[in-house]
Amino acid sequence: MKLKRIKFIFAVTLTVGLLVACSQSENASQESTENVQSELAGSEAAEESGTSIMKEDGTSDETKAEVLTKEGTAGTETENASMAELITPVRIYGAITDVWADQNTIVVDNQSEASSSGEIELIIDTENTLVLDASTGYPVSLGDVQTGSFEAYLGETMTLSLPPQITPYVVIVNIPEDYGTPQYAIAEKVEEDEAGGASITATDGRSYVILADTQIVPYRTKNIVSIDDIQVGSACLIWLNKDGTASKVQIFE
Numbered sequence: 711m712k713l714k715r716i717k718f719i720f721a722v723t724l725t726v727g728l729l730v731a732c733s734q735s736e737n738a739s740q741e742s743t744e745n746v747q748s749e750l751a752g753s754e755a756a757e758e759s760g761t762s763i764m765k766e767d768g769t770s771d772e773t774k775a776e777v778l779t780k781e782g783t784a785g786t787e788t789e790n791a792s793m794a795e796l797i798t799p800v801r802i803y804g805a806i807t808d809v810w811a812d813q814n815t816i817v818v819d820n821q822s823e824a825s826s827s828g829e830i831e832l833i834i835d836t837e838n839t840l841v842l843d844a845s846t847g848y849p850v851s852l853g854d855v856q857t858g859s860f861e862a863y864l865g866e867t868m869t870l871s872l873p874p875q876i877t878p879y880v881v882i883v884n885i886p887e888d889y890g891t892p893q894y895a896i897a898e899k900v901e902e903d904e905a906g907g908a909s910i911t912a913t914d915g916r917s918y919v920i921l922a923d924t925q926i927v928p929y930r931t932k933n934i935v936s937i938d939d940i941q942v943g944s945a946c947l948i949w950l951n952k953d954g955t956a957s958k959v960q961i962f963e
Contacts, residue, residue: 711761796898796943798913799863799879803891806860806883811852816841816881817873818860825864829873830861832881839878839963843884844892847929847947847960859885863894880947892958893918893948897942908937910946918948918956925958935961 719924804821807829814834819826834852835843843848868876880894895912902908906922920926920937928935929947939961940946949958 727746757791758920796896797865797879799894799896800911801861801863801894802830804859804913806855806857808857809852809855811855814852816855816860816883818862825876826868826874829951830868831873831875833875833877834857834875834881842880842947844882844883844889847892849928849930850883855883858885859891861885861891861894876907877887882947892947892960895946895948897940897944897946900942900944902937906937908940910940910948918950919954920948920956920959923954927958927960931960931963 737898777950794920802818802820802821802822804820806816808817809815810817814836816832816834818830820830833872841852842848843850862878864876864878868874882891882894885891893916895910895914895916895918897910898913899911900908907924908920910918910920912918920940922937924937926935926937928937937959940959944963947960947962948956951957
C-alpha cells in the first residue's frame with residue numbers, strides 16, 4: 711500500500727515539474743518573440759524617419775560610406791547655391807539724352823543689341839545703384855551727370871511700359887571722348903599665374919588679364935587691397951590698357 715502511495719506522489723511531482731518547465735519555456739519564447747518584433751518595429755520606424763539605430767556597442771546601422779555620401783551631397787548643394795547667387799548683368803551702352811534728378815531717373819538711348827533698343831528710363835535706386843565717373847570710379851550725384859556716352863549694367867526685370875523702365879546695378883557716366891570706358895565685372899573664375907598676376911572670367915563670359923603691377927584700389931575706403939582680394943563673386947570695375955590688359959581694378963565690397 712505504501713509503495714503505491716509513493717509511486718503516486720512521485721508521478722504527481724513529476725507531472726507538476728514538467729508543467730512548470732513548459733510554462734517557463736513558453737514565457738521565454740514569447741518574450742524573445744516580443745523583443746524581436748520590437749527591434750524590427752524600431753528599425754522600420756528609423757528607416758521611415760531617416761535616422762539610424764545606435765547599437766549597444768556604440769556603432770550605428772548607418773555605414774560610414776552613407777555618411778560620407780550625405781556630407782558630400784550637402785557640400786555640393788552649398789557650392790551650387792553659392793554659384794547660383796552670382797548675377798550676370800546685361801551690359802548696354804549708348805547716349806544719355808536727359809537726366810531727371812528730382813525723379814532719380816536717367817533717360818538713355820540704348821544703342822546696343824542687348825535689352826530693349828532705343829529709349830530706356832534708368833530708375834536709380836539711391837541705396838543700391840552705383841552711378842560712377844568713368845575716369846575716377848567715384849560716385850556721381852545725378853545733378854552732376856552729363857549728357858553723352860554711358861554704359862550701364864542691368865538686371866533682368868524691365869517694365870512693359872513705353873518707354874521701358876529698369877533699375878540698373880551700375881551706370882558709368884561722364885565718359886570723355888576717345889576714352890576707354892571701364893568695365894564692370896563679377897568674377898566667376900579667378901586663376902593666378904606664376905608671375906603674380908591673375909586672369910578673371912566674369913559671369914557674362916568676358917575675360918580680363920591682371921598683371922602683378924596692375925593698380926588695385928578699394929571703393930570708397932582707405933583699406934589696402936591687393937590682387938589676392940579678388941575672389942569668386944568679387945564685383946570689380948576694370949580699366950584696360952590698349953593691349954587689353956588691366957591698368958587699374960577697383961574692388962567693391
